[in-house]
Amino acid sequence: MDKTRANTLEYNPDLCNLCGICLVVCPQGVFERVDSEIRLSNPDACMECGACALNCPRGALSVDSGVGCASAMIKAALTGGEPTCGCDEGCC
Amino acid sequence: MKSKDSNECCCSGESVPCCSGKTNDTAINPTPEIKETVSKVTIHEWLNHVLARLGVNRSGWRVEPGLYRLGNPGPDSPVFVTANYQLSFDALRNAVKGIEGYILVLDTKGVNVWCAAGKGTFGTGELVSRIKDTGLSNVVNRHRVIVPQLGATGVAAHEVTEQTGFKVDYGPIRASDIPEFLRTGKATTGMRRVRFNLxxxxxxxxxxxxxxxxxxxxxxxxxxxxxxxxxxxxxxxxxxxxxxxxxxxxxxxxxxxxxxxxxxxxxxxxxxxxxxxxxxxxxxxxxxxxxxxxxxxxxxxxxxxxxxxxxxxxxxxxxxxxxxxxxxxxxxxxxxxxxxxxxxxxxxxxxxxxx
Structure with a gap:
């Protein structure tokens, strides 16, 4: 992981069609519409939930979203597996 | 283990749709079965919330998935989408007291909206098949569903529209803001931010x-x-x-x-x-x-x-x-x-x- 960055959110303004769905879905106010463009005004607030990337119809956003719970990640680090959150019961 | 938690859990997991119910491409159900529910949350149900918050019987707080009628809705009434976790369903129906509408309950295996969306069970696939299976397009005129904003981690709005013709409107994060959202037709910035008060x-x-x-x-x-x-x-x-x-x-x-x-x-x-x-x-x-x-x-x-x-x-x-x-x-x-x-x-x- 890049140590200089707080998170994995990436935005390519060239692909953006200004639909503004990212402004709607982001629970942290990372995006802002300034004049006629959308900017990452507060990228450090990103919690990597992935809602913006999933809902962007133009693929202008990407973020590695994943399990954010420490115990699952510690377990994954120890066992070498992928972190899973045990919503497993009766699932998959 | 924390990972078994289903109320305030941790699964902001991969957004690959997993166990997203039936991937049913068949025709729209012509005679929809609509279940009844009420806005009033009973004392017994509030007690269940306490137990759920304590982590008792963790995977047992489930609502049957499907379409519910709340009050006496008509073809122009709003459709709210939620998870089949008891606390999510109850928070929604309690918040929309006095509003007549439909509740579309997705099968999230008893997990709340945020965690299930992270996992993908509250996701595009499940929403699409639930809209089709319940014959929702025969029930309402306006092909529009209100999805809680925190569900956006699992739902790609444009894909739902592509596959069903239904427009996804992201509602406020907290169910308690729904009445104002319906009145004004939009969610304020405050309604769109997670908060974490005492x-x-x-x-x-x-x-x-x-x-x-x-x-x-x-x-x-x-x-x-x-x-x-x-x-x-x-x-x-x-x-x-x-x-x-x-x-x-x-x-x-x-x-x-x-x-x-x-x-x-x-x-x-x-x-x-x-x-x-x-x-x-x-x-x-x-x-x-x-x-x-x-x-x-x-x-x-x-x-x-x-x-x-x-x-x-x-x-x-x-x-x-x-x-x-x-x-x-x-x-x-x-x-x-x-x-x-x-x-x-x-x-x-x-x-x-x-x-």
């Missing part, structure tokens, strides 16, 4: 307590038998600092990393325990100094570890941050605890040797 944080404690209590009791008991009541009180204090102190004091602890928030409070407990030990201990200065130091090393990691585990339920920590903290602080915690155990054992042996 009450939001307090309700997380019971589940965390449930998951840690036995372990902490074991450690405190071991400390009591090996070292006495000061050590046991120290362990209880450090565990409480992590379990209660961190979530309650979260915004006021002047450090960013969750582990450090725990270290800070655990450090205070460590110092207090060390002071108590120095006061109580009549042994040689070297022995009691070693003992006091061992508490200052052993206790903070307990609070820090519990604190680090809260990251999964807070709306701030990103997986990148948690990962960074794990690699940075877990070795520190292990090192401190190890050194503390060695020091404590050493002073014990020294005392035995020197009578």
């Amino acid at each position: 009450l939001d944080r307090l309700v997380l404690i019971p589940v965390e307590l449930n998951q840690t209590f036995t372990r902490m009791l074991g450690i405190a008991a071991a400390a009591f038998f090996l070292d006495g009541k000061i050590a046991a009180s120290g362990v209880a204090g450090a565990a409480s600092a992590g379990l209660f102190g961190v979530p309650i004091l979260l915004p006021w602890l002047p450090v960013k990393d969750y582990s450090n928030k725990g270290f800070l409070l655990g450090g205070a407990v460590g110092v207090a325990t060390a002071a108590a030990a120095l006061k109580d201990d009549n042994g040689r200065l070297a022995h009691k100094t070693l003992r006091a130091l061992s508490y200052m090393l052993l206790l903070p990691p307990i609070s820090a570890y519990i604190s680090l585990n809260y990251t999964g339920v807070t709306p701030y920590a990103s997986p990148s941050q948690v990962k960074r903290e794990i690699y940075k602080y877990i070795p520190v915690m292990a090192g401190m605890a190890g050194a503390g155990i060695i020091m404590n054992t050493a002073q014990r042996i020294l005392r035995l040797l020197k009578g």
Whole structure:
């Protein structure tokens, strides 16, 4: 992981069609519409939930979203597996 | 284990649709079956909420998926989408008191909207097949569903529209804002931001307590038998600092990393325990100094570890941050605890040797 960055959110303004769905879905106010463009005004607030990337119809956003719970990640680090959150019961 | 948690869990998991119900491409159900529900949440149901918050019967709080009629809705009434977790469903119907509408309950295996969306069970696939299976397009004129904003982690609005013709309107984060959202037709910025006030944080404690209590009791008991009541009180204090102190004091602890928030409070407990030990201990200065130091090393990691585990339920920590903290602080915690155990054992042996 890049140590200089707080998170994995990436935005390519060239692909953006200004639909503004990212402004709607982001629970942290990372995006802002300034004049006629959308900017990452507060990228450090990103919690990597992935809602913006999933809902962007133009693929202008990407973020590695994943399990954010420490115990699952510690377990994954120890066992070498992928972190899973045990919503497993009766699932998959 | 935290990972089994289904109310305030941690699964901001992969957004690959998993167990997204039937992937049914067949024609729209012509005679929709609509179940009845009411806005009123009964006392019995409120009691169930308490049990669910305590982590009792964790995967049992399920609502049958499908389409529900709330009051006497007509073809122009709104359609609200939610998860089949009892607390999600009840929060929604309680919030929309007096509003007639439909509730479309997705099968999220009894997991709340946010966690299920992270996992993908509250997702595009399940929403699409639920819209088709319930024959929703024969029930309402306006082909529009209101999906809670926190469901956006699993639902791609444009794909739902492509596959069903239904427009996805992201509603406010909190169900209690729905009446205003319906009245004004839009969600304010405030409705679109997660918040984490004292009450939001307090309700997380019971589940965390449930998951840690036995372990902490074991450690405190071991400390009591090996070292006495000061050590046991120290362990209880450090565990409480992590379990209660961190979530309650979260915004006021002047450090960013969750582990450090725990270290800070655990450090205070460590110092207090060390002071108590120095006061109580009549042994040689070297022995009691070693003992006091061992508490200052052993206790903070307990609070820090519990604190680090809260990251999964807070709306701030990103997986990148948690990962960074794990690699940075877990070795520190292990090192401190190890050194503390060695020091404590050493002073014990020294005392035995020197009578």
